[in-house]
Amino acid sequence: MAHPGNTAAGVDNTHRRKWDREEYLQRAREREEQEEEGRLKSKARVTPVQRKPLKHRDYEVDLVSRLGKTQVVTPIAPLSQQAGYYCGVCECVVKDSANYLDHINGKKHQRALGMSMRVERASLQQVQDRFEILKKRKVAGSFTEQDLDDRILKQQEEEEERRRQRRERKKEKKKEKAVEDDVEEGDTDMAAMMGFGGFRSSKKT
Numbered sequence: 178m179a180h181p182g183n184t185a186a187g188v189d190n191t192h193r194r195k196w197d198r199e200e201y202l203q204r205a206r207e208r209e210e211q212e213e214e215g216r217l218k219s220k221a222r223v224t225p226v227q228r229k230p231l232k233h234r235d236y237e238v239d240l241v242s243r244l245g246k247t248q249v250v251t252p253i254a255p256l257s258q259q260a261g262y263y264c265g266v267c268e269c270v271v272k273d274s275a276n277y278l279d280h281i282n283g284k285k286h287q288r289a290l291g292m293s294m295r296v297e298r299a300s301l302q303q304v305q306d307r308f309e310i311l312k313k314r315k316v317a318g319s320f321t322e323q324d325l326d327d328r329i330l331k332q333q334e335e336e337e338e339r340r341r342q343r344r345e346r347k348k349e350k351k352k353e354k355a356v357e358d359d360v361e362e363g364d365t366d367m368a369a370m371m372g373f374g375g376f377r378s379s380k381k382t
Contacts, residue, residue: 230297231287238281240274266290 240262250260257263261270262277266289271277280286284294299307 228288228293229291230295231292232297238278240277 248260256268256270257265259270261272262274263270264277264280264286267280267286269280271280287294
């Protein structure tokens, strides 16, 4: 049986930490509100960047100007002077022509130029205008079977002329060779005669 004088009534002697439930409930509500605001912001639609449709290049792609050339490459050289194909838009170097073409036709390069990968839909008037341009070009530089026959005939004549010149050069070379051989034979005969005469003269003495 416990003695009533040992412990005072209403005194907490457990030494447990007390938590302020109201304070933590308030913190939890604030955190939930912040998370909800973040979700709403992420779901909010941002107006997309308007890009131009694809268009034809207005320049010629240079793939052969440095072909067969020797270049000294140093690690400290700028990108534009290193071996390979340099893209000034993306500031990168591509090692071969196939990958360079893939790069300049790719999405990253086109986006850097401000274009999307979509092609502008042509109107009926644009198609008709294009047909008219092609018709005028065809009429201006009309090409017939007669032109093809003339070109083939001209090419055959040029080939025949080249063969004739080649034969003439060979004949000239043969003539020059024969003259050289005759000169060499004449020198040999002269040397033989001189040697024989010297032998005879030495005999007489």
